[in-house]
Amino acid sequence: MSFKVPLIVRGQVIESDLVEYGGRREAARFRAPALASHLAALVLEAPSRMADLYQISFDEIVAFLGKLGERLDPDRNTYLQEAFELSRLTSGLSEPILRHHYRQIPGYFEPRVVRELAERLIGRAYLEGWVEQPAAPQDISRLRIRAFGARAVHVIAGNVPVVGATTVIRNAVTRSDAIVKTPSNDPLTTAAIVRTMVDVAADHPLTRHVSVAYWKGGDPEIEEYLYDPRRIEKIIAWGGFAGIQSVKRYLQPGLDLITLDPKHSSSLIGREAFESGSTLQSVARRLALDIGGLNQEGCVNARVIYVESGTDAAGIERADQLGALTFAALQSLPDFLSTPHKAFDRELKAELDALSLLEDEYRVFGGRRNEGAVIVSRSSQPVDFARQLACRVGNLVPVDSLETAVRSVNAYTQTIGIYPESLKESLRDRLALHGAQRLVSLGAATLHQHPGPQDGIEPLRRMVKWITEETFDGRRLDETVAGRHEV
């Protein structure tokens, strides 16, 4: 049987006129409605129709999301159960990890969490009304600012289920209008959430301003119509180079592209890690978490790890020790966090196999089947396939000083896990200058992600339109016209 992926257009669930899509593997194929005949309903040609979003208060938005969250328990929500079943086939996450992440979905919708997100990332006052800006007593004008929602297409990533949940929440709190384009590696989770919204209240303004559709990314028949400044104002595009390339041709004034680029993350481990056996054990466990959490499917996961072990024989020996301990720790991570990868990348396996010819250059712990691996470089160079590291494979690179590591950071570096804390503080400014976007204690890269600026760009603040309202004393303007004042 193949999965049915509904098209959800402004509170209406459509499951007819199905076309087959999806992966090479028979089981992971799915059917979704042909989108072309629904395009007119999918877009909001008249932006004034967003007025209904301004009839409800922020508290009502929070309450509605809260109510939705209560219905998103994967043990009871049959839509999410179906999404889970399909994700078991399409996702790089194995079953226990996926289950853990589905269980976390309701938590994102809790009123306390939504309030914190809105407050921290935009400020509730700006979402609720016009905020008077501070002015000096002698100022003759007044400035008020409000954040307004925009009409946007969200091209979302499918490597972790939270992306869909976050997109729905961001759209609601910003009072925006979203068309969510789902990816083939998770076409159902966002649809399941929004379908539940329809069940809760099909006519609610928040439901009527979110649509979920699948089309094959790059399909010109769909994208030429959608990516038009008369119909949408923003495109929020996650991930791959190929996807951005296809969006690029539609860009023109009036259409704002927000890219959440593909990223890689790394770690810096200072010499303090080698101070005692128990410290090294603890560092290895924390590093294993940064490599193996989410089965290394995330951009937050560590891939290349610079270790200030030294590069002489004793230094390499130290790096090897850390490598061995990290590999062992990787093998004993709890299975809701990390497991052997169910579809270990064949190309990566071929690269690992080929390393056996280079015993003078690399030492590999693990990597025999799908259990993951820790590669320890024998020089201060990462492996040539560093960009392909996945499926719980990390590369420890011994260095004499972390200078090389700092200089290797670039605009595609997202998270850097750092040990010890003092090193983080001493390097944070420089790492930021080189391009790093999130600096975190070693071990916390995947687990504790606070709502915050994402990839250094504050996407929520860019999703809204910042509108100003300015007041000027009419009498003073008259006097200016009469030439009695300089402006």
Next chain:
Amino acid sequence: MSAAAQSVRINSQELARQIGENPVSFLDATYDSGFVIDDEERHAAQLAAARQRFEALRPRLPALTKLAVDQGIESIGGFEDLAALLFPHTVYKSYPFSFIEQGRFDRLTRWFSSLTTVSLAAIDTNGIATIDDWIAVLERDTSLAPIHTFGTSGKLSFLPRTREQVRITVTLNARCVRDFDGAYAGPDLLVDHRPLIAPSYRRGASAIARGMNLMAELYGGGTALFLYPEALFSADVLSLAGRLRAAETRGEAGRLELPAALQARRQEFAQREANRPQDLDRFFTEAASRFAGREVFLFAVWPILFEWADEGLKRGLKGIFGPNSILTSGGGSKGRPLPPDHRERIAEFLGFTRTLEFFGMSELMANAPRCQLGNYHFPPVVIPFVLDGDTGQMLPREGLQTGRLALMDLLPDSYWGGLVTGDQVTLGGFGTPCDCGRRGPYVHPEISRYSDLKNGDDKINCAGAPEAHDRAIEFLLDRSGA
């Protein structure tokens, strides 16, 4: 065996026995007889030959020794054992790129020596600064004629082929031209010379350049027309894309410093870019003046051929060569979209239609010719396997199987011919022969790269890094201010 010797027609049992004893003896038979051997005889012969190669090479190739130990395989019982002993296709480019960046050609040589029985001990790498120099020294001081690939990723594979092996490949291709449609049905290019026409480089160490250089001698009797008769198809320029990519991923630490030896050659590259239009003019003029109406032998991949034909037709050139000329080609469209009538337009320009197409790769000494039904037939000196695309397990050798193609090339005796490719294919011909009548395994026409399948599947992840583009020459010229 002399190249021009009359091949012998022998019965299929005898041929199978000979191949089992010495795969290179296939050159002594007519090529078509390779496709009448029945399954059982072929399998026995192939396994016998593979065992012989394994026994001889295992103790001498550290890479194979290691693989055999890792797989726990002492001897080859059947095809499953052999399938477990194929090298990943990454093996020939498994050297760290830093060897090249830092000019560590001593270490590159040591790495290369683990893949061949040819001794590289006497190689002096002092003073070698570029890949082109390194290849030249290996060629000068050993029996190797190393081959490099095009390295679409920027990292080149190096294959330790010998001069004698290049000769075997060229000879086998001539046998195929002569015998594929029946023994002696085609011309014997080794005897009946044809001028060689090639819209490409004469000098270089790619599999194509090496092959063509020898074809010019053996098929053309020394008469040949190349688009670039003098310029070197440079491995260093090809690898620049890899340098760019590696540099980009390393932030400021990777800021690219071009080796002085490459800097010094920038003028040469700039000159070549500038001369391109004149080279093309000369090529067309000579093709028309020296070879018009003559029966020639032409070799080029489809996109290059089309580019050439298109340019020729624009210049009003049509039906240049004699009607009994021969074109050999292959390689698909290399990802470039060609118009649906490209073959007609190529034929209109060339003036003949006789074409022999191959499926092959630099790593393989014996290519698979295409039959009239579009299927590619491996001669018995190559054992094709299909592996499960996800697990890498060997799929049954029966019926039709789709998966990752793997090959055991039985011809080379100085390096291990077993290789897992990056191609997804459908393989048939086990038990039931192709409708063209040829026996043995064949590959269906639809062939795709696993890497392309992965890129086109609309899966979006937040993890990744930007793709570098192949802009090596532009970069070099830009940097050098030419």
